Amino acid sequence: xxxxxxxxxxxxxxxxxxxxxxxxxxxxxxxxxxxxxxxxxxxxxxxxxxxxxxxxxxxxxxxxxxxxxxxxxxxxxxxxxxxxxxxxxxxxxxxxxxxxxxxxxxxxxxxxxxxxxxxxxxxxxxxxxxxxxxxxxxxxxxxxxxxxxxxxxxxxxxxxxxxxxxxxxxxxxxxxxxxxxxxxxxxxxxxxxxxxxxxxxxxxxxxxxxxxxxxxxxxxxxxxxxxxxxxxxxxxxxxxxxxxxxxxxxxxxxxxxxxxxxxxxxxxxxxxxxxxxxxxxxxxxxxxxxxxxxxxxxxxxxxxxxxxxxxxxxxxxxxxxxxxxx
Amino acid sequence: xxxxxxxxxxxxxxxxxxxxxxxxxxxxxxxxxxxxxxxxxxxxxxxxxxxxxxxxxxxxxxxxxxxxxxxxxxxxxxxxxxxxxxxxxxxxxxxxxxxxxxxxxxxxxxxxxxxxxxxxxxxxxxxxxxxxxxxxxxxxxxxxxxxxxxxxxxxxxxxxxxxxxxxxxxxxxxxxxxxxxxxxxxxxxxxxxxxxxxxxxxxxxxxxxxx
Numbered sequence: 001x002x003x004x005x006x007x008x009x010x011x012x013x014x015x016x017x018x019x020x021x022x023x024x025x026x027x028x029x030x031x032x033x034x035x036x037x038x039x040x041x042x043x044x045x046x047x048x049x050x051x052x053x054x055x056x057x058x059x060x061x062x063x064x065x066x067x068x069x070x071x072x073x074x075x076x077x078x079x080x081x082x083x084x085x086x087x088x089x090x091x092x093x094x095x096x097x098x099x100x101x102x103x104x105x106x107x108x109x110x111x112x113x114x115x116x117x118x119x120x121x122x123x124x125x126x127x128x129x130x131x132x133x134x135x136x137x138x139x140x141x142x143x144x145x146x147x148x149x150x151x152x153x154x155x156x157x158x159x160x161x162x163x164x165x166x167x168x169x170x171x172x173x174x175x176x177x178x179x180x181x182x183x184x185x186x187x188x189x190x191x192x193x194x195x196x197x198x199x200x201x202x203x204x205x206x207x208x209x210x211x212x213x214x215x216x217x218x219x220x221x222x223x224x225x226x227x228x229x230x231x232x233x234x235x236x237x238x239x240x241x242x243x244x245x246x247x248x249x250x251x252x253x254x255x256x257x258x259x260x261x262x263x264x265x266x267x268x269x270x271x272x273x274x275x276x277x278x279x280x281x282x283x284x285x286x287x288x289x290x291x292x293x294x295x296x297x298x299x300x301x302x303x304x305x306x307x308x309x310x311x312x313x314x315x316x317x318x319x320x321x322x323x324x325x326x
Numbered sequence: 327x328x329x330x331x332x333x334x335x336x337x338x339x340x341x342x343x344x345x346x347x348x349x350x351x352x353x354x355x356x357x358x359x360x361x362x363x364x365x366x367x368x369x370x371x372x373x374x375x376x377x378x379x380x381x382x383x384x385x386x387x388x389x390x391x392x393x394x395x396x397x398x399x400x401x402x403x404x405x406x407x408x409x410x411x412x413x414x415x416x417x418x419x420x421x422x423x424x425x426x427x428x429x430x431x432x433x434x435x436x437x438x439x440x441x442x443x444x445x446x447x448x449x450x451x452x453x454x455x456x457x458x459x460x461x462x463x464x465x466x467x468x469x470x471x472x473x474x475x476x477x478x479x480x481x482x483x484x485x486x487x488x489x490x491x492x493x494x495x496x497x498x499x500x501x502x503x504x505x506x507x508x509x510x511x512x513x514x515x516x517x518x519x520x521x522x523x524x525x526x527x528x529x530x531x532x533x534x535x536x537x
Contacts, residue, residue, distance in 0.1 A: 005376045006396035006449055037445050038426050040397070050396065054450065078439075102515025103493070105427060107439045108446065237514050 001040035004047050008055040012213065015051055016181045019209040022049075024201075029053050029211055031074055032109040034101070035117040043127040044118075044134075053112075059213060060110075062086070068218040073112030073211070077165070081106060090217060092226035092245050096168035099230045102237045112212045115166055115176070115192070116204065119159035119267075120239055121149065132200055133157050146303035148241070151310055153266040157196035158303060160264050161203060166193065167245035167261040167269040168228055174217040180210035189215065193268035203268060223250050225324045229316050230263070240264030242313045246320040253283045253325050260296065260320075265313055272296040275317055284325045289318035380410060381452050386461030390415055394448045401425075401432045401443035403451075404458060419459035419488040430516030433489040434458050440496040440515070459488035462495055470536040471495050474529040482520035489516050494530045498537050504530070 009015045009029075019027055028047040030036050031054055039045045053059075053074060060074035062083055069090065071080065080086060081097035100106055100114065118124070123131045123140040130136035141149040141158040149158040169176075169189045177186050192204050192212075206212065220226065230243040243263035249256045258279035262270040274295035282288050293314035300310045380393045383403065391410045392403060401422055407415035420443050421431035427445040434443045435457035462469045471494045474480070481487045490513060497504060497512030504512060509530045518526065 001397050003377050003395045003397045006379075006447070007376060033447065033450070034427055034442075034445050037399075037447070041426065052450070102430070103496075103512060104430065104433055104440050104442045104515040105445075107436075108441050236517075 001037075001043070002046050004040075005049045006052060007049060008052045010055065012056070012179045012211075015053070015056075015211060016179060016209050018049070018051055019211075020181055022208060024208050027051065031113045032076070032105075033113075034105045034109045035113060039118060039125075042125060044125060053211070066219070068216060071111055071215045071217070073110060073213050073215070075111045076107060077101075077109045077111065077114060078103070078106040080111060080165070089220060090172060090226070092168045092171055092228045092247055093165070093217065095228035096164040096230075096243075096245060099228060099240075099243075100164050111165065111215060114163050115169075115189075115212060115215075116206065117162055119203065120162050121159045124159060131157075133159060133196075135201070141303060143304075145305060147305040148239075149303055149306055150266050151297070151300040151302045151306055151313070152262075152270050153195050153197075153268065154301070154303075155197060157200045157267060159196075159203075159267050161193065161266065161268050162239050162264075163269065164228070164230060164240060164243060164263055167243060167263040168226075169215060169217065170269050170271060171226065171245040171247040171259040171261040172217050172220065173259070174215055176215045177213050178206065178210050179213050180207060184213070186216075190269075190271065196267050220247065221249050224248065225250055227320050227323050229320050229323075231312055231316060242309050242316055244313070244316045244320045246317075246324070248279070248284075248321070248324040250324055253285075255279050255282055255284050255321075255324060257281075258292075258321070258324075260292070260317060262296070262313060262317075265300075265309055272317070274298060275321075279321055284321055286318075286322065289321035292321055293318035379449060381449060383448065383451055383456060384454070385415070385417065385456045386458060387455075392448075396447065396449060398448045399444055400434070400446045400448045400451045400456070403448045404434070404443060404456075407448075417458045417460050420492075421485055421488060423485070428517070429486070430489040430493065431486055433492045433516060435492060435496055438496065438499060440493050442515075457492075459492050462491060469495060470533040471498065471530070474533040474536070475526070477532060478525045478529040480522055480525040480529040482518075482522050486516060486518045486520075490518065490526055494526075494533065497530065498534055502537060503534055506531070 027049040029051045059072040061072050063070050077097050077100045087094040123129045124133050132139040139157045150160050174189045175186050176189050177184055226247040228245050231241045232238040240263050242265050245261045247259040258276045260272045260275040275292040278292040278295050296317050297310045297314045378395050383390050392407050404417040404420050420434050423429045423431035425444045427442045432443040433440050436454045471491055493513050493516050509527050
């Protein structure tokens with residue numbers, strides 16, 4: 001990788017002022033670096049300056065109160081996965097975090113970095129390919145090799161969003177706080193992510209001079225069950241072929257409300273309102289679960305090599321729903 | 327030719343060269359560039375004062391003072407670093423294999439937690455207690471994990487072994503009596519292309535009985 005100037009962040013004002021005016025790519029922020037260093041080594045990004053966010057104080061903790069939990073953006077994925085309260089009450093989040101990559105990466109990778117990580121698409125990650133995502137005029141997955149690409153929401157860029165944590169947070173109704181030169185703003189995690197039709201070059205609404213500083217997850221209602229199911233190509237750690245974050249407000253066998261958010265199948269975490277509508281207010285059984293799975297992929301448009309994801313996603317959803325009553 | 331063009335020109339030819347030769351040559355080519363600095367980095371240093379720094383790293387209980395570029399990874403320092411007294415760090419137990427945080431060959435402990443040295447900037451290792459496979463044994467007394475790897479012949483070519491030993495030690499420090507599933511999970515960030523996994527898992531079980 002090319003050399004860069006390395007600046008230890010002292011406070012958020014300094015970070016946003018260093019980021020201002022630079023646009024994308026000249027000045028970048030880094031926390032765990034498990035995604036960014038890969039991009040630097042492959043010359044996908046060649047920043048002149050990296051701002052080290054790890055030196056910011058107080059942004060790596062998990063705090064709780066009666067409204068829910070607040071997780072600093074510098075909290076490691078391992079700390080989220082191993083937190084006893086998150087494991088008990090926010091199960092889908094702990095399960096998603098523990099499914100991320102490997103122990104070595106979870107010890108270093110952060111919440112903010114997991115949400116802001118870039119796509120794993122092999123065309124995007126190849127420095128010799130100037131694809132649509134990098135300012136070219138073609139998404140090569142359309143006519144090329146598309147085994148790991150999007151079946152939903154793809155047009156015109158068919159990457160999938162690689163985060164496991166994001167679908168879990170959206171299913172739990174989490175919000176995040178962004179700090180920029182004009183101060184801070186809060187938005188739902190769901191609104192943070194964008195589809196390529198809105199902006200083919202980025203995966204979220206973050207501006208070049210803004211950073212994510214924390215995530216707030218509201219406390220799930222009494223009787224809530226939640227699960228994260230992730231299909232990988234092999235038993236060993238990998239990104240999701242497809243994943244389902246399911247949060248079910250249960251009363252006995254009846255699901256009063258269901259949140260179903262998919263990972264690995266669309267350029268952004270994909271909320272399936274079709275599946276949610278079928279599950280909410282129903283007694284969950286095999287037929288209802290199967291209908292929910294089928295409804296979620298009704299509009300799927302697979303590419304040449306990824307039709308398997310349609311069946312896979314459908315089955316993962318029905319299996320997740322059945323877990324709520326088992 | 328502008329500085330930028332000059333830099334890119336050199337960069338591309340060096341990279342094309344690296345891509346065209348075997349990995350053995352890569353190490354030999356990259357080392358002088360990263361640690362001694364070529365003409366391009368010398369220019370960069372005058373522009374950006376923070377692109378190199380003299381840092382102190384605590385590795386296996388010994389403090390090394392060493393000048394690094396911002397882009398230098400901890401793995402490069404361990405294997406190929408030269409300290410400010412001109413001594414080689416020379417800790418080649420952590421292996422440079424995939425260089426992208428996937429294979430686990432470079433696993434080391436940072437404050438007792440397993441991490442990939444190839445994906446950590448040397449500058450970020452400041453203030454941490456770094457332990458490499460060379461620091462696992464107590465003098466001449468092997469660690470129970472190392473003894474168990476020998477007893478179970480838990481290696482074939484042996485190239486991944488240092489990483490597996492370090493991950494196994496980290497796992498057993500956290501969890502004294504792991505189940506087989508927990509062992510598999512704890513070692514899931516390491517890859518053995520020879521496929522000696524069953525022997526490795528046996529070795530960790532044996533070691534857990536001695537810790």
